[in-house]
Amino acid sequence: MTALIKIPKAMKEVQTEIRKLVGSKKGTVNEDDIQNLPYLKAVVKETFRLYPPVPLLVPRETMHKSILEGYEIQPKTIIHVNSWAIARDPEYWENPEEFIPERFLNNNIDFKGQDFELLPFGAGRRGCPGIALGVATVELVLSNLLYAFDWELPCGMNIQDIDTDVLPGLTIYLYRIGEAKPLH
Numbered sequence: 001m002t003a004l005i006k007i008p009k010a011m012k013e014v015q016t017e018i019r020k021l022v023g024s025k026k027g028t029v030n031e032d033d034i035q036n037l038p039y040l041k042a043v044v045k046e047t048f049r050l051y052p053p054v055p056l057l058v059p060r061e062t063m064h065k066s067i068l069e070g071y072e073i074q075p076k077t078i079i080h081v082n083s084w085a086i087a088r089d090p091e092y093w094e095n096p097e098e099f100i101p102e103r104f105l106n107n108n109i110d111f112k113g114q115d116f117e118l119l120p121f122g123a124g125r126r127g128c129p130g131i132a133l134g135v136a137t138v139e140l141v142l143s144n145l146l147y148a149f150d151w152e153l154p155c156g157m158n159i160q161d162i163d164t165d166v167l168p169g170l171t172i173y174l175y176r177i178g179e180a181k182p183l184h
């Protein structure tokens with residue numbers, strides 16, 4: 001929501017998509033609607049890319065000796081995968097620090113653990129078992145907040161004042177305040 005408020009064009013695009021599909025009579029966005037909202041899905045993916053709630057994956061331990069980019073890694077080495085850094089690596093992402101949902105509209109990159117440049121839920125045997133619940137919750141809550149309310153900054157605050165930096169930790173979080181106006 002913070003990223004969307006900072007980029008009014010993206011906010012307008014996603015709200016228009018949702019309101020056009022759902023109309024004004026139904027009252028809520030449901031799971032079937034979500035499947036027909038590609039821009040909303042792109043917004044959610046871009047949010048998971050730039051702000052992965054769990055920036056370091058569960059630690060792994062190597063079973064065999066291996067060579068990675070010329071480095072020899074001994075068996076039983078603890079490996080920490082920094083999915084935050086991977087998702088902002090300029091080798092894989094154009095303008096990696098910018099919030100651009102459109103980057104997901106014309107490709108199949110997903111966060112299900114097959115595309116290693118985007119791992120907000122990890123990958124492999126220790127990948128997140130709650131991914132379906134996590135994604136459904138985020139998509140449903142966000143889409144309904146966007147459908148029902150217009151969002152604006154508190155009086156006196158400008159878009160430039162929005163700081164999207166996050167606090168370091170096992171999970172990331174930011175403090176951001178918006179004001180909601182109910183839709184008529």
Ligand code: HEM
Nearest residue numbers: 053054057058120121122123126127128129130131133134
């Ligand atoms: C947006 C929501 C969520 C995000 C971003 C998230 C992210 C993650 C990540 C990155 C991992 C580590 C995966 C790895 O190291 O490969 C993980 C593990 C895990 N998650 Fe989630 N998760 C979310 C929601 C949930 C939910 C809703 C549940 C349960 C209902 C859940 C249960 C777990 C469990 C049990 C593990 C440990 C798996 C293991 O170590 O084998 N997560 N999650």
